[in-house]
Amino acid sequence: MTNPSAGNVAGNWQDAHFGEQGGRLTYGDYLQLSGLLDAQVPESDPAAHDELLFITIHQVYELWFKLILHELTDARDRLLVGETYLPRVRLERCLAIQRVLVGQVDVIDTMTPQDFLRFRNKLSPASGFQSAQFREIEFLSGLKDPTYLQRFRGLSDLETSRLTRRLDEPSVWEAFLVTLEKAGFAVASQEDRIASLLTISRDREHYGPFWDLAETMVAHDQAWSLWRARHVLMAERQIGTKAGTGGSAGGAYLRSRVELRFYPELWELRSHM
């Protein structure tokens, strides 16, 4: 049996010229696709087949990095005024994105070392070490490393000013401490902070929002380390023990970075429970 209203829906859809109801905005304009899809420019000539994959995956990473910065900045700003609910929501979104960041390594793993070597020599001295947004995420999360600005001299003026700003402004960790302080917890010394966090951990009925927030921060931290660990395997699968295009020892350098933490005191807390 036919459904008369279904026929109407189809008829209305055609009559209305769906997507052309008089407005001028199109999908392509809204998403600036002409610029976006024009921005994959291989260095190899003739182009090595897998270079498009390599460029695309890095661009996708940088877009997700931009969104993570947007979320973390808002989480930090809200923590500074004592909020806990939306900061946790923002961090949960970062976490979902970070799982995607780890998952999409599978796409790079479809490239063989032979195919990577067809264009790798064109990349030097560039490397992921130069990703300013990656470093901004680290600074904003809580892992501030002022020596990065000296170690990497090829930053653009804009990148330098953004990174300097991230070093100067409060990190998510510093803002978390502001929130705890506003709620009456002592945060001046590491001893104070561990004691405060222990109090929170022992009375979740009372301090649930603080506990949940701290756990989401641990998850954000953990997911970043998982990406680092996955990146070591990605790199060694491609280049073994060779030095990196960026001038580091390669896999050995990357492995030394896996143990870095955004929130060492939240991990330390576990030992005191």
Ligand code: HEM
């Ligand atoms: C074929 C795949 C890849 C290889 C072989 C590789 C290799 C390396 C190596 C050897 C380094 C150390 C710096 C150097 O001396 O070059 C490095 C750093 C880095 N790479 Fe990759 N990488 C790959 C893919 C990616 C992807 C897809 C991303 C995503 C953005 C990325 C992001 C980074 C970042 C952020 C660093 C700096 C890490 C730090 O200083 O803690 N890499 N990579």
Ligand SMILES: N[C@@H](CC(=O)c1ccccc1NC=O)C(=O)O
């Ligand atoms: N550092 C890598 C090359 C590489 O992966 C790369 C090169 C240019 C821009 C981004 C890169 N991605 C991560 O390091 C290598 O040594 O093979």
